[in-house]
Amino acid sequence: MKKHWILPLIVVTIGIFLLVIQNYKESTTPPSESWSREVDIATTTVRSGVDAIQKKDATYTVAYFSEDALVERTYDKNLEATGKVETPLADGTGADVFTGEERTIYFSDDGIYEAGTEEAIADARLFRPLEEGVLYVSDAELFYMDGASLETMKIAENITEDASIHAYETKEELIVSVSTAEDNHVSSVLYRYQEGDVSTFEEIRVELSPSLKMDEVYPLLGDNKPELLISAVPAFQRSSSGKKDFYTTTADGDDHTLSALSFPDPETGASLEEIEDLQVTAEESAILFRAQGFTETKTGGSEAFNVYEGRVEEGKVIATRRSNTPRLSVAPASVSGEVVAWLDIGADQNTVFLSAATDHEGFPSASLTEDTALRTAGKTMMMLSTGLMTIVLTIMWYSPPLLLMSAWTFRRRNPFDDEKEWSFYGTIALYTAVALLFHHHLFKAQVVEALPSFLGFPGSPFVVILVFSLVALAIVKVSDLDKWWGIPGRISYFIGLHILFMTVFIGPYLY
DSSP states (O other), rough: OOEEEEHHHHHHHHHHHHHHHHHHHHHHHOBBBBBBEEEEEEEEEEOOOOOEEEOOOEEEEEEEEEEEEEEEEOOOOTOOOOEEEEOSSSSOOOOEEEEOSSSEEEEEEHHHTTTTTOOOEEESSEEEESEEEEEETTTTTEEETTTTOEEEEEEEEEOOOOEEEEEEOSSOOOOEEEEEETTEEOOOOOOOOETTTEEEOOOEEEOOOTTTEEEEEEEOOOOOOOOEEEEEEETTTTSOOOOOOOEEEETTTTEEEEEEOBBBBBTTSBBOEEEEEEEEOOSTTTTEEEEEESSSSSSOOEEEEEEEEEEETTEEEEEOOOOOSEEEEEEEEEETTTTEEEEEOSSSOEEEEEBBBBOTTOOOOOOOOOHHHHHHHHHHHHHHGGGGGHHTTTTTHHHHHHHHHHHHHHHHSSTTTTOHHHHHHHHHHHHHHHHHHHHHSOOOHHHHHSSSSSTTOOOOOOHHHHHHHHHHHHHHHHHHGGGGGHHHHHHHHHHHHHHHHHHHHHGGGOO
């Protein structure tokens, strides 16, 4: 007699187990095929800049801020912790940081400091970490500070408060763009710093649509051609909505024209949204940024802010995801060509992560964490709870056989009283036929598309309905219910089993 609940329990357990495995895989999906999952480095309650470097001896230094200190952690090539140093902040909170082979420089409360010291190296109102040093603005003058020697070089002067200043740095040169705007007219001056000399590289003037105004302007490392990447926002909107338009400039003789730039999601092809924290890297037309795009790591919803690296090609950014977490990822930093760092914003604390190319030597594999386990369990429970809607959506499946049973019950002589088995098989056949006829009530197009491969294939609604009908019938027969229950009870049990199996195997994918 126990078989009538043990066997269904086994089938339901198998369904839940398969759902857990799928949700775990989705929660731990790598950012891309060639990139590894994130590795947890540290936690902090502060939202500010982070930076990291892999030094010539393959060891790592990661720098970030706590509430009252700059924290530098060191690791060996396998990311095993080897040391930790804290530099108390003299005043205010840390804003951004640069890590180099020999020194760490940070920006706090309008001052630039070297880690381990308390006196400011320089006053500044803007601080931009680069590959080998930093850019900063002090008293309306733009300077470059070498990260190794701390020597400074004036790049430009008469820098206005609203100027957009960005740069990229290679081992051979530094290119800096200083851009200003008047209404929808954008003027940019590109400076080159090379072998100790500063020169004006190019002056570019372009005109945006009258409905737009300049947000930021970035120089792109092109094929020895000066190019700009321009972000623009609505000119007449009082509050920021996160909506931005992006353009690149193209040389047309002595003039420059604007071309729209799109950011397609590498996972879905839809547009990435709310692109922020953009920076140009030391590769041709390459950028690092964070944006809202597709993810399967969240308990609810399918979009999250993650880190992307992309290359500008023919009017669009060919992007690759570099992080894949459910929370807000900010402050991306390029550690090397094969490693990136960023900060994930949480409710109570923020987490510093690193991820790397799959073939990066020594980089550890991500392990199962409590957070991953909780997200997997939460996603599974949520999907099972929404699966209860199956009972409502399949009402057209079980209404006709139940009505038929009721009609037979009220007859003076009915097949149930005479224990005629054909009435049992006829009723469950009617139920199965109606389920096949109205399969679209449950198996909507988006549901079939969302099903895992072993459930979602051409003709799968018919196969799934028939297979689970046979499984339910087999359980009824193996359990010898005909010795204990009447035909109406066995029919109701069969229908209940079938709806239960649909709820566990198909229901989780309804929404």
